[in-house]
Amino acid sequence: MSKFEQQLNQQLHDLAKEKAPQRDLWRGIELGIEHQHDTGTVPQNRHRRLAAVAASVALVVSLSWYGIQQTSVPATDHPTGQALVKALSNQHEQQKQALLVQYTDAPAMTENWEAQLAELDEAASAIKAALKEDPNNGALLRMLQQVHQQQITLIERVHAPQWQQI
Amino acid sequence: METTHRSVVDAQDTFTMAREQALIEAAQAGDKQAYRQLYDRYVGRVHALSYRLTADQGLAEDATQEVFIQLWRKLDNYNAKSKFSTWLHSVTANITVSYMRKQRGWVHRMFNIEGSAAEHHTAEGSAGDVDLEAYIVRLPERARMVFVLHAIEGYRHEEIANMLNMAVGSSKAQFHRAKHLLKEWMGYTDE
Structure with missing residues (x-):
């Protein structure tokens, strides 16, 4: 065995077994676990147009975020994360309002869809509150996007013509 | 004396x-406090x-x-036949690899990035002064992942090839590449 191999083996043996994360991860994990329980009651998206819109939005937001991260030298990460949350929320609100206007006169397939929408609003608010304290938490950002997507899916689904629901 | 010390350690x-087994069983039954304790115990390793x-x-x-x-959902799959830490490392490796694929896939495809450009850095270390942790994170992505999984986590190349969706030969080649770079960075250029 060469000197290099000996030293490498020794260094591998001495490597630290643990490395603590720099931020508190538990809060996001707890929300993620609760979200797993909640998602079972929310209809899943299977609408091609919506999926395409969601993918486009995600791509634009991701590209913008990636660009910002590459070009800026932030003293703190908070402004970038908060800007992303704000951008996501604004885009979602515009999309949601546009759909609600579009379906103003369309009959809804279920009676309690507005209550479901309000529950999802509450979930989004809780996630945004958590993001205020931890703006760059990727798991929370993904959860927020999922809740937004569930709202869009809900609106589309309850207002879709009957022939599309067969 | 030696026997007594060993008995105390064994106990x-x-x-x-x-x-730990009690915590796992409580978490499997839905006890989030127990799960939090498991998290506190293992977050550093994960x-x-x-x-x-x-x-x-x-x-x-x-x-x-x-x-x-994801572990919260997968806990039922743990059956105590293997050590929890061993099972957790396996779950961690699989989920992290899958997570990296999801998070970085499109960026890599779009910009043709193969990990870091660290390979082109000049060697800073000498044979007596080594921070292996720092060198590992400087390795190019595929070489680093294979090195970590094989040299640190003890996976066979067949398992790594399956996990990383590459040929067994590629896994061995990436491991060789990682060792070659580490050797250079650690100042062993003449062996």
């Missing part, structure tokens, strides 16, 4: 394992592995969260 190990695989602090922390979110 402590048995107690620790029994305590994050260390995620960090070595991703070489990115933020990505490693996100992956660690993802591991513990």
Whole structure:
């Protein structure tokens, strides 16, 4: 065995077994676990147009975020994360309002869809509150996007013509 | 004296394992406090592995969260035939690799990035002064992942090839590449 191999083996043996994360991860994990329980009651998206819109939005937001991260030298990460949350929320609100206007006169397939929408609003608010304290938490950002997507899916689904629901 | 010391250590190990098993069973039954204790006990290990695989602090922390979110659902699959830490390392490696694929896939495809450009850095170390952790995160992505999984986590190349969706020969080649770079960075240029 060469000197290099000996030293490498020794260094591998001495490597630290643990490395603590720099931020508190538990809060996001707890929300993620609760979200797993909640998602079972929310209809899943299977609408091609919506999926395409969601993918486009995600791509634009991701590209913008990636660009910002590459070009800026932030003293703190908070402004970038908060800007992303704000951008996501604004885009979602515009999309949601546009759909609600579009379906103003369309009959809804279920009676309690507005209550479901309000529950999802509450979930989004809780996630945004958590993001205020931890703006760059990727798991929370993904959860927020999922809740937004569930709202869009809900609106589309309850207002879709009957022939599309067969 | 030696025998007495060993008995005390064995008793402590048995107690620790029994305590851990109780936490696992409580978490499997839905006890979040017990799960929190398991998290506190293992977050350092999970994050260390995620960090070595991703070489990115933020990505490693996100992956660690993802591991513990998915682990809550997967806990029922743990059957106590193997050590919990061994099973957890396996779950962590798989989820982190999958997470990296999801998070970075499109960026890599779009910009044709193969990990970091660290390979082109000049060697800074000498044979007597080595920070292996720092060198590992400087390795190019595929070489780093293979090195971490094979040299640190003890996976066979066949398992790594399956996990990383590459040929067995590629896994061996990437491991060789990683060792070659480490050797150079550690100042062993003349052997």
